[in-house]
Amino acid sequence: MINKVEENTQIKNVSGQSDKHWEKYRLDMLKSFPSPYRNENDTLALAINKAILEIDNLKPEKSMGSAFLGTNSELTIDFEKVKQSSLNQMMNKPEIVIEEVIKLFEGLPNWGHPLTMCNVNPQGNTAAIIAAILTELFAPNILEGEYAWNIHQAELESGGILANLAGWVSKDSGCVYTYGGSGCWTYQLKYALTRVLPDSRNIGIRTDAKVICSQQAHYTMLNSTDWMGLGMNNIIRIKTDVETNAMDINDLEEVMKDCTAKKIPIASIVCTMGTTDANAFDPVKEVRDLIEKYGNPEGYGKTVLYCDSVIGWSWLAFKNYDFTINPLGFSDTVLPYIKNNYNAIKDVFYADAFGVDFHKTGFSPYISSVFVYKNALEFESLLSRDSSVYLQPRSPYNPMNYTLEVSRAATGSMVGWATLKFFGHEGFQSVLGGILENKVYLQNKIDENSEMVCVNPSDYGLVTLLRIYPNGMDAQAQFNNELNSPSFRDDLIKYNKLTLAIGDLLFQWFRSGKKINGLFTPHLSFSTGFRATKYNRDMKDKEAVVYAIKMFPMNVYITPEIMNHTLVCVAAARDEVMIAVK
Numbered sequence: 402m403i404n405k406v407e408e409n410t411q412i413k414n415v416s417g418q419s420d421k422h423w424e425k426y427r428l429d430m431l432k433s434f435p436s437p438y439r440n441e442n443d444t445l446a447l448a449i450n451k452a453i454l455e456i457d458n459l460k461p462e463k464s465m466g467s468a469f470l471g472t473n474s475e476l477t478i479d480f481e482k483v484k485q486s487s488l489n490q491m492m493n494k495p496e497i498v499i500e501e502v503i504k505l506f507e508g509l510p511n512w513g514h515p516l517t518m519c520n521v522n523p524q525g526n527t528a529a530i531i532a533a534i535l536t537e538l539f540a541p542n543i544l545e546g547e548y549a550w551n552i553h554q555a556e557l558e559s560g561g562i563l564a565n566l567a568g569w570v571s572k573d574s575g576c577v578y579t580y581g582g583s584g585c586w587t588y589q590l591k592y593a594l595t596r597v598l599p600d601s602r603n604i605g606i607r608t609d610a611k612v613i614c615s616q617q618a619h620y621t622m623l624n625s626t627d628w629m630g631l632g633m634n635n636i637i638r639i640k641t642d643v644e645t646n647a648m649d650i651n652d653l654e655e656v657m658k659d660c661t662a663k664k665i666p667i668a669s670i671v672c673t674m675g676t677t678d679a680n681a682f683d684p685v686k687e688v689r690d691l692i693e694k695y696g697n698p699e700g701y702g703k704t705v706l707y708c709d710s711v712i713g714w715s716w717l718a719f720k721n722y723d724f725t726i727n728p729l730g731f732s733d734t735v736l737p738y739i740k741n742n743y744n745a746i747k748d749v750f751y752a753d754a755f756g757v758d759f760h761k762t763g764f765s766p767y768i769s770s771v772f773v774y775k776n777a778l779e780f781e782s783l784l785s786r787d788s789s790v791y792l793q794p795r796s797p798y799n800p801m802n803y804t805l806e807v808s809r810a811a812t813g814s815m816v817g818w819a820t821l822k823f824f825g826h827e828g829f830q831s832v833l834g835g836i837l838e839n840k841v842y843l844q845n846k847i848d849e850n851s852e853m854v855c856v857n858p859s860d861y862g863l864v865t866l867l868r869i870y871p872n873g874m875d876a877q878a879q880f881n882n883e884l885n886s887p888s889f890r891d892d893l894i895k896y897n898k899l900t901l902a903i904g905d906l907l908f909q910w911f912r913s914g915k916k917i918n919g920l921f922t923p924h925l926s927f928s929t930g931f932r933a934t935k936y937n938r939d940m941k942d943k944e945a946v947v948y949a950i951k952m953f954p955m956n957v958y959i960t961p962e963i964m965n966h967t968l969v970c971v972a973a974a975r976d977e978v979m980i981a982v983k
């Protein structure tokens with residue numbers, strides 16, 4: 402260290418004009434910033450290329466390899482010491498920093514790996530990744546025109562395309578890219594509070610307006626109601642149908658009647674369109690009818706109907722699919738699944754707004770979420786604020802006047818837009834339909850194995866949920882009993898524990914680089930309650946819920962061999978847990 406400092410103080414300014422060290426540093430820095438001018442030997446381009454080749458070395462060599470990057474799957478952060486850090490004294494060489502950056506990727510799940518099936522986390526498509534990288538190079542800010550210029554096209558055109566998919570008049574609709582499906586939820590709540598409690602923008606929320614969603618709704622409802630200041634107690638959760646997991650419209654009507662009788666305004670009703678585990682789609686059309694039937698009490702605006710479709714949205718790509726001719730040739734089993742999903746999602750038409758996560762079923766990198774609204778004039782004027790003294794409108798499009806964020810990176814909008822341009826209808830159709838073909842293959846394999854049971858056989862989503870029982874047990878019969886009969890509650894809980902232990906062991910195997918039959922084991926996950934038992938519809942009994950091992954075959958590199966191997970690994974984990982129990 403001392404040597405370095407001395408060495409540095411000895412360096413004289415190359416220009417020879419000054420021995421001011423700050424000037425020497427500034428000259429040094431020129432090599433570490435991209436050149437503003439065109440250059441055949443663009444140091445940035447070369448360095449990016451080199452960095453990508455280096456990070457590629459973390460990928461496994463063979464066709465399979467581990468499902469994590471690098472060779473060390475251990476957590477290497479020293480959690481005790483990591484915060485006892487201070488800024489280094491000297492300037493560093495960027496090459497050294499980049500090496501350190503690459504090191505942090507060691508052990509990370511490799512989303513591109515076919516053994517990665519833990520969640521609805523797809524690998525990003527190349528066009529979107531490059532769109533994201535290029536956007537970082539010139540850092541457009543999509544808050545307004547001066548700093549975004551033509552880049553605004555990405556957000557505006559995404560809004561048009563998505564509104565068209567929903568069957569809306571696209572020129573009258575709009576969208577804002579934001580910080581995730583949770584950001585979209587927050588946007589809908591703000592929209593709803595502003596519409597229903599018009600004076601809340603100035604005086605704050607003074608009325609306990611309600612937000613209604615189903616038992617299966619995403620937990621981000623807590624984030625949004627908490628952070629918006631409405632309060633988590635103002636969420637009302639509607640029962641879900643035992644078979645479909647969709648919102649029970651009769652229960653909803655009871656709640657709405659009750660609110661009407663008590664003169665309590667409903668800010669918004671959220672229909673979840675494709676839940677993570679159960680692929681439930683709520684009945685948007687019926688909800689719309691109920692909103693028309695039970696208006697809010699006098700003095701309050703109209704209830705907002707939002708579709709939390711951040712998972713289910715991409716089925717909209719089947720809008721123009723001819724299910725009779727079946728031009729892409731999906732199997733007879735899969736075709737009705739697709740049709741069912743499309744018929745469910747197309748009802749976003751009845752909503753005021755819907756959410757889209759490109760980083761889920763859009764095969765894009767984080768974060769590329771977009772909140773799409775039907776009535777741009779209403780939404781943008783409801784939320785409008787005076788423009789800033791710092792910024793002058795240089796184009797007709799100035800979202801900074803109504804967005805949550807001030808500066809907004811263009812990354813998400815460029816990623817989403819590039820993805821729409823890349824896939825088109827048929828690209829989305831093939832990638833989604835292909836997952837279902839894989840899922841059906843997997844379900845058939847599970848059916849061949851009497852100790853395993855697929856516990857979501859009748860949902861049409863991308864995930865397969867599985868329970869495995871001890872050797873020799875009839876899984877299907879056992880599971881039916883556990884699902885239906887309170888006298889099997891103890892069994893249910895016992896095998897929930899088994900499922901949990903298997904899930905934890907599989908994670909440990911994935912992390913420790915275990916191999917079975919010469920192949921690494923998959924990165925799966927599990928749900929500790931993807932649905933309630935039939936006798937526990939209101940979920941009062943926290944334990945009478947179904948645990949399951951989760952397989953999300955999102956990856957485009959997945960093959961039947963990999964799925965067979967996955968089931969072998971699940972059975973092997975069951976065997977090892979059973980031995981440990983004995």
Ligand SMILES: *Cc1c(COP(=O)(O)O)cnc(C)c1O
Nearest residue numbers: 581582583619621709711712758
């Ligand atoms: C993932 C998800 C969210 C949260 O979205 P993020 O992008 O993770 O912020 C909200 N709702 C549903 C239904 C989801 O699946």
